[in-house]
Amino acid sequence: MSGGKNTGTSKAERYIQPSLLMALLSGASYGYELLQRLPDFGFFREDVPPGMIYRHLRQMEEEELVISRWEAEGSGPAKRVYEVTPAGREVLEAWIGHMENRMRKLQDFVALYRSRTATHTADHCGGKDSER
Amino acid sequence: MSGGKNTGTSKAERYIQPSLLMALLSGASYGYELLQRLPDFGFFREDVPPGMIYRHLRQMEEEELVISRWEAEGSGPAKRVYEVTPAGREVLEAWIGHMENRMRKLQDFVALYRSRTATHTADHCGGKDSER
DNA sequence: TTGACATATATCCTTAAAGAACATATATAC
């Protein structure tokens, strides 16, 4: 087959930025650790491409959503430890609003679908919420 | 301005394919009409780039999610009228499942945010599962 | 002490999708 037929589940939005901000909300962290914590937020599969994380962290620092400092203490090579700024918190808050808005739209869409595909075989069309 | 600072609301997923399938669910239609109906589903702004719609319709036909026929009746130029196929219905159903899944993840994320930013000014820090 | 391995960060390249501009064709009204 040449096509491939991606049935239904195409590439979804990753929400990388809000996930990173959320992770940093509970305390400073660094790229390598964030790599392992990010999947917990639900928007990633198990393996997160490292380049993407570092790229985003840099970009976020440029936008002053986070600040970084080098930390040489501890074992292993030095880490660049990031911390979220007040501006970062605001942006995360905005992301939350954006997500709630998105949730509402998804809910409306699903509800519309349900109402349009409701089984019309019953003798009466009583409630529209006869689902499991 | 050099930076740009896209604060919080970056480019969101458009859900073009499910929107098109949904629109066709209630009856056959064609590109030019769909252009005007798509914003009703909430995932588009007012103006939908026409090229995008035709591109998607074509691709969906190649995947056999829709079928088209030329219709010369009526006024104006001939229209390519699309109809959703059984396979298309299945894919829409899959999209709905995907959306519900996404909704759940968004809900979890927002709930997590709320729990982490809850005002800690209260006199006790009870359990970690004090969610409503 | 040196070689292997885990940790940690950074850069580059390719691909896929969106966005936008542009091109084509036809029927109808004037």
Add this chain to the structure above:
DNA sequence: GTATATATGTTCTTTAAGGATATATGTCAA
């Protein structure tokens, strides 16, 4: 017959994700 609204289609550019790879450093064992 010419202008305009309808209708479809193509092409180009930009952007972000995904993936591969490069670099550097500390730890541990032989």
